[in-house]
Amino acid sequence: MSFHACACACLPELHIFMMAGRKTVALAWTLLCALVFGAGVGEVTAGKVLVFPEDGSHWVNMQVILRELHSRGHELTVVRSVRSWYIQETPELYASINVDPPQAESFTAEMFEALLQRSLQLRRMTWLRYFIEQQLDLAFTLRLFHTNALRMISTILDDGELTARLRAERFDLMLTDPAFPAGVLLANYLDLPLVYNVRWLNTGDGHMALAPSPTSFVPMYNSILPARMGLWQRARNLVRYASSMMQERYVLLPIYDELLERHFPPGAELLSMQRRADIWLMRMDFVFDFPRPTMPNIVYIGGFQCRPPRPLPDQLEAFMQSSGDHGVVMMSMGAMIATLPKDIAEAIAAALAELPQKVIWRYTGERPSTLGANTLLLDWFPQNDLLGHPKMRAFISHGGTNGVYEAIYHGVPVVGLPLLFDQFDNLLRLEVRGAGRIVDATTITTASFKEALQDVIGDPAYRDNMGTLSRLHRDRLVSPLDTATFWIEFVMRNKGAAHLRPESWDMPWYTYFGIDVLLLVLSLACLSVLVPVIAIRALWRAVVKKKNKGKVE
Structure with missing residues (x-):
C-alpha cells in the first residue's frame, strides 16, 4: 500500500x-x-556475529555497538587475547574465544610514559629532524604492534581444531576494528562478510585505503596541517604521503608474507583483503573532520558513543553545585597516560589553583605540590555525564577522539594539551573551527596555561562555536548508533554489500592512476610527430635519389 x-x-x-x-x-x-x-526496511532475524576487536580505547567504542547488537537479539562471539588490558570475559553480553599467543613485547604504562617523553623531545626539534626521527619511531612502533597482531592471528590459524570450530559456527559476518589486520585475515580465511568499525588503518586514516586522498587538501595523519594549505605545507604533506606509502610497503606488509604463504592461496595480498570489507563504519563526522572524497560503502558514525547525561553520584553532584555561578572545569588525559611529567603537572596544578572555577581532574600520579583547594583529583569519573552537566565551563583534554566527540556533542569548549598519536590533528581541527585552543606541552608555563583557560572560559565565541558544531552534529535523521546497527544488519540480510564496491579496488596501481592512459597518449603524440617526419624523410630521399639518377643518365 x-x-x-x-x-x-x-x-x-x-x-x-x-x-x-x-x-x-x-x-x-x-x-x-x-x-x-x-514497512520498507527489511527485518533481520537474530544473527551470529564474530567480533575481533582491538584493545584500549578502541574496545570502549566497540562495546557500545556490541551492547546495541545484543539488545536486538544478536548472538555475539568475541575473540580476545588472554593478556588483554580491557577486553574481559562478559558472558551476559557475548561468548569469548580466548587465545594465548606467544608472549611478546607489548605496550605497558611505563612504555607509554617513555613514548610521552620521546614525543616532547621530538617537538623541540627542527621540522626536518623531527620528521626523520618521527618516521624512524613510527617504523619501530609499527613493527611492534603488527608483530603482536601476527602472533595473535598465527596462533588462531595454526590451530586446526579452533578454525574448524569457527567454521562450524557458521557466523553471519565478522565485525572488526582493522587498525591491525588480525581480524581482517581471519574473516578472509573463513570467507565471512566483513564490517569495519574503523578510524585508522595501517599507516594512516582509513580513507586512504579505498578513497582518493589528494594531498593538496587532505592532511596526512600526524601532519598537524589544516585543509587549506600553502605551497610549503602541501609539499610537506606530499612528503608525508610518500613516507606513509613506503612504511606500508616496506615495513608493514612484509611482516605478514610468511603467514599468507602458509594459510592463503598463492597471490593472496593483505591490501586486497583489507579493501574487500562490505561496509566501513567510519568513526568520524565532517562536522569535526575536514571534508574529503569518500566511497558509497563508507558510513559515518562519528560520536556514536555519545549520549545524553545521566544523573551524577550524589558526591559529584554536590561538588558541581558547590561551584556557584563560576562553574566547573574538567581535565582528563585519557586512560593510557597515568601521570604527566612532574614539571608539566606542577605548572598545570598551579594554573588551576588560580581559577575561580572548581576543577575536577582525572589523575593517578603523585599529587602535585601546587594543587589548589578548588581541585578534586579522582582516579575515574563519568566523563560523558560531567560534560553534559550545566555547570561545565571547559574541558582540558589530550585530544583523544572519544573525548573530543563527547565535548562536541555537549557543546563544551576545549583547552587541548596534545601528547601522542592523532591527538595533535584532532585538536587542530577544533582550533581551526574556533571551538578550542591548543597549549604546547613543551613550552607550557603556569601563566600560559592560565591565560588559555581564561580565554576559552571568558570569551563566549568559543562556546558559541562549539555550540554550532554540537547542533550540526546532532541534526541528523538517524542517530550514529542506529545507523551503525542498520548497516550491520543490512550486511546480514543481504550476505554482503558487493554492489557498493568500486571497480578501482581491483585495478593495478598504474591503471588506477591512469599511467597506462598517459603512456598511450604520449605514444600517440610521438607517433603523430614521428610518422609524418619519417614519411617526409622517405619521400625526400626518394626524390633526391630519383634526381641523382636522372643526372647520372
Whole structure:
C-alpha cells in the first residue's frame, strides 16, 4: 500500500485522536509514520556475529555497538587475547574465544610514559629532524604492534581444531576494528562478510585505503596541517604521503608474507583483503573532520558513543553545585597516560589553583605540590555525564577522539594539551573551527596555561562555536548508533554489500592512476610527430635519389 493510501485510510482514526488533544495527535502521527516507513526496511532475524576487536580505547567504542547488537537479539562471539588490558570475559553480553599467543613485547604504562617523553623531545626539534626521527619511531612502533597482531592471528590459524570450530559456527559476518589486520585475515580465511568499525588503518586514516586522498587538501595523519594549505605545507604533506606509502610497503606488509604463504592461496595480498570489507563504519563526522572524497560503502558514525547525561553520584553532584555561578572545569588525559611529567603537572596544578572555577581532574600520579583547594583529583569519573552537566565551563583534554566527540556533542569548549598519536590533528581541527585552543606541552608555563583557560572560559565565541558544531552534529535523521546497527544488519540480510564496491579496488596501481592512459597518449603524440617526419624523410630521399639518377643518365 502506498504512503498516501495508508494516510487516507487512517484519517478517520486521526480525527478521533485530534479531539483528544495535540499530544495524542503527535503520538498517533509518529506511530503511523513508523509503521509506513518501517514497512520498507527489511527485518533481520537474530544473527551470529564474530567480533575481533582491538584493545584500549578502541574496545570502549566497540562495546557500545556490541551492547546495541545484543539488545536486538544478536548472538555475539568475541575473540580476545588472554593478556588483554580491557577486553574481559562478559558472558551476559557475548561468548569469548580466548587465545594465548606467544608472549611478546607489548605496550605497558611505563612504555607509554617513555613514548610521552620521546614525543616532547621530538617537538623541540627542527621540522626536518623531527620528521626523520618521527618516521624512524613510527617504523619501530609499527613493527611492534603488527608483530603482536601476527602472533595473535598465527596462533588462531595454526590451530586446526579452533578454525574448524569457527567454521562450524557458521557466523553471519565478522565485525572488526582493522587498525591491525588480525581480524581482517581471519574473516578472509573463513570467507565471512566483513564490517569495519574503523578510524585508522595501517599507516594512516582509513580513507586512504579505498578513497582518493589528494594531498593538496587532505592532511596526512600526524601532519598537524589544516585543509587549506600553502605551497610549503602541501609539499610537506606530499612528503608525508610518500613516507606513509613506503612504511606500508616496506615495513608493514612484509611482516605478514610468511603467514599468507602458509594459510592463503598463492597471490593472496593483505591490501586486497583489507579493501574487500562490505561496509566501513567510519568513526568520524565532517562536522569535526575536514571534508574529503569518500566511497558509497563508507558510513559515518562519528560520536556514536555519545549520549545524553545521566544523573551524577550524589558526591559529584554536590561538588558541581558547590561551584556557584563560576562553574566547573574538567581535565582528563585519557586512560593510557597515568601521570604527566612532574614539571608539566606542577605548572598545570598551579594554573588551576588560580581559577575561580572548581576543577575536577582525572589523575593517578603523585599529587602535585601546587594543587589548589578548588581541585578534586579522582582516579575515574563519568566523563560523558560531567560534560553534559550545566555547570561545565571547559574541558582540558589530550585530544583523544572519544573525548573530543563527547565535548562536541555537549557543546563544551576545549583547552587541548596534545601528547601522542592523532591527538595533535584532532585538536587542530577544533582550533581551526574556533571551538578550542591548543597549549604546547613543551613550552607550557603556569601563566600560559592560565591565560588559555581564561580565554576559552571568558570569551563566549568559543562556546558559541562549539555550540554550532554540537547542533550540526546532532541534526541528523538517524542517530550514529542506529545507523551503525542498520548497516550491520543490512550486511546480514543481504550476505554482503558487493554492489557498493568500486571497480578501482581491483585495478593495478598504474591503471588506477591512469599511467597506462598517459603512456598511450604520449605514444600517440610521438607517433603523430614521428610518422609524418619519417614519411617526409622517405619521400625526400626518394626524390633526391630519383634526381641523382636522372643526372647520372
